[in-house]
Amino acid sequence: MRTELLTRKKIVHTALALALGGVLLWVGPGRAMDAADAPETVEIDSLAKLYSGVHFDHAMHTDIASCGQCHHHTTGDKVTDPNCIRCHANSGEADIVSCRDCHSRDRFSREDLSRLSNPLLYHIDKPGLKGAYHLNCVGCHEKMGGPTGCEDCHGMTEAGERMFHTGKHAPAPTPAGGRSGH
Amino acid sequence: MKSPLSRRNFIKGGLAGTVAATLLKEKKSQAADFEGYPQGMGVLVDLTRCVGCRSCEAACNQEQKLPPPEKPFNDFSVFDEIEHGQKRRTDETRYTVVNRYDIPGQDHPLFRKIQCNHCQEPACLTSCFVNAYTKTPEGAVIYNAKVCVGCRTCMIACPFYIPTFKYSSAFNPRIMKCVFCYDTRLKDGKPPACVEACPQEALTFGRRSELIKIGQQRIRETPGKYEEHIYGEHEVGGTAWMYLSSVPFDKVGFDTHVPKEPILNLVKDFLGIVPMVLTIWPALFAGFHLLATRKDWLKGKTEDEHEEE
Numbered sequence: 001m002r003t004e005l006l007t008r009k010k011i012v013h014t015a016l017a018l019a020l021g022g023v024l025l026w027v028g029p030g031r032a033m034d035a036a037d038a039p040e041t042v043e044i045d046s047l048a049k050l051y052s053g054v055h056f057d058h059a060m061h062t063d064i065a066s067c068g069q070c071h072h073h074t075t076g077d078k079v080t081d082p083n084c085i086r087c088h089a090n091s092g093e094a095d096i097v098s099c100r101d102c103h104s105r106d107r108f109s110r111e112d113l114s115r116l117s118n119p120l121l122y123h124i125d126k127p128g129l130k131g132a133y134h135l136n137c138v139g140c141h142e143k144m145g146g147p148t149g150c151e152d153c154h155g156m157t158e159a160g161e162r163m164f165h166t167g168k169h170a171p172a173p174t175p176a177g178g179r180s181g182h
Numbered sequence: 183m184k185s186p187l188s189r190r191n192f193i194k195g196g197l198a199g200t201v202a203a204t205l206l207k208e209k210k211s212q213a214a215d216f217e218g219y220p221q222g223m224g225v226l227v228d229l230t231r232c233v234g235c236r237s238c239e240a241a242c243n244q245e246q247k248l249p250p251p252e253k254p255f256n257d258f259s260v261f262d263e264i265e266h267g268q269k270r271r272t273d274e275t276r277y278t279v280v281n282r283y284d285i286p287g288q289d290h291p292l293f294r295k296i297q298c299n300h301c302q303e304p305a306c307l308t309s310c311f312v313n314a315y316t317k318t319p320e321g322a323v324i325y326n327a328k329v330c331v332g333c334r335t336c337m338i339a340c341p342f343y344i345p346t347f348k349y350s351s352a353f354n355p356r357i358m359k360c361v362f363c364y365d366t367r368l369k370d371g372k373p374p375a376c377v378e379a380c381p382q383e384a385l386t387f388g389r390r391s392e393l394i395k396i397g398q399q400r401i402r403e404t405p406g407k408y409e410e411h412i413y414g415e416h417e418v419g420g421t422a423w424m425y426l427s428s429v430p431f432d433k434v435g436f437d438t439h440v441p442k443e444p445i446l447n448l449v450k451d452f453l454g455i456v457p458m459v460l461t462i463w464p465a466l467f468a469g470f471h472l473l474a475t476r477k478d479w480l481k482g483k484t485e486d487e488h489e490e491e
Contacts, residue, residue, distance in 0.1 A: 108373040131383025166254035
């Protein structure tokens with residue numbers, strides 16, 4: 001019967017999909033992640049609006065920094081921050097290492113704020129995704145002498161130029177004297 | 183003999199007036215015990231995170247549909263501008279400005295954003311006699327231009343010199359100040375435009391009570407990084423916008439001499455006696471006058487009686 005056949009087909013397909021998914025998602029015990037497993041480059045563009053995304057040279061950065069300096073305790077590196085050691089001294093590698101899986105992109109939304117107001121939560125001050133990127137990158141760049149200007153990492157978009165009144169949206173030059181008094 | 187005001191009646195009136203004044207005064211002190219709306223929102227500004235990118239200024243200009251700036255918002259020469267011996271401040275074209283402070287002995291400067299601090303008990307509101315200001319339960323201090331008469335008392339009352347007057351429309355008075363993006367964002371539970379624009383999360387939006395906990399956590403967990411004080415937790419009775427700094431607050435332009443209690447408390451004793459003065463003093467002094475002139479009056483009366491005889 002046709003319906004029966006269809007059903008059988010469906011079952012086979014589902015089983016195949018599950019098997020394939022299982023292989024792809026399978027995480028072996030004691031897997032040790034090192035820099036070689038990491039991507040060469042990462043396109044950081046999920047928030048791009050006023051500025052274009054960042055073409056992040058991940059390989060270059062793994063040469064000058066340890067994984068844990070950016071990924072905290074998630075890559076299996078030993079943590080050194082005394083505040084983190086309190087709980088994460090023996091934290092192994094985590095299943096998720098990407099920034100966006102922990103740092104919320106809808107920071108300060110009603111949902112985000114109600115999540116953070118849980119009285120049992122320790123991480124009440126976890127930055128959102130945009131804050132996490134900038135605090136991590138700019139903070140280190142300031143210490144290491146890396147570029148710190150906004151457009152050193154990402155160019156401004158048309159929407160950005162409109163908001164900042166710059167580029168082709170720049171204000172017309174005012175006559176000498178500048179700001180009028182009152 | 184019948185006098186217009188007997189001693190008994192005079193004492194009675196005086197007592198009644200005193201009781202009334204006491205009751206009125208109690209009402210006033212209840213208002214002064216108000217500690218702000220518990221669900222009020224706020225912003226914690228961390229000066230150690232700000233990099234002076236001026237994104238908040240640009241976002242505010244766009245959100246509040248303010249006039250275009252004289253220089254692009256990514257022009258950092260504005261940090262060197264000095265007007266009347268002061269760094270840049272808010273005016274009718276900008277609700278918020280960021281200023282740079284070079285700290286002796288530190289290799290990089292600090293930046294401080296200024297805007298309305300949205301006091302828990304705003305002095306502008308207290309001073310306004312037409313009630314143009316409202317402190318909303320969400321925490322914003324908003325302003326109604328329709329009832330404003332342009333007296334500018336709020337500008338003098340504000341301990342932070344924030345409200346500014348739109349001198350270009352003096353006949354249609356308009357005070358210009360940050361309203362916490364109340365109409366467009368805050369009343370829907372959204373953060374103000376400046377907070378959303380900040381790349382460094384130097385501006386943290388949240389319930390005021392929780393921001394104090396976050397501020398305390400940052401101070402506690404990074405010893406030596408911060409001054410052990412959250413500016414705005416207690417200043418002028420508490421403000422919705424609060425600040426963390428790595429250097430003493432007076433080094434980055436904060437007024438550290440503002441009182442720790444609401445400005446209202448400084449004037450409430452005076453405001454409490456206004457009704458008493460208005461209700462009792464006329465009767466009291468009329469009484470004194472009548473008592474003092476009673477003899478003359480009686481004398482005049484008896485003379486009249488003699489003449490009539």
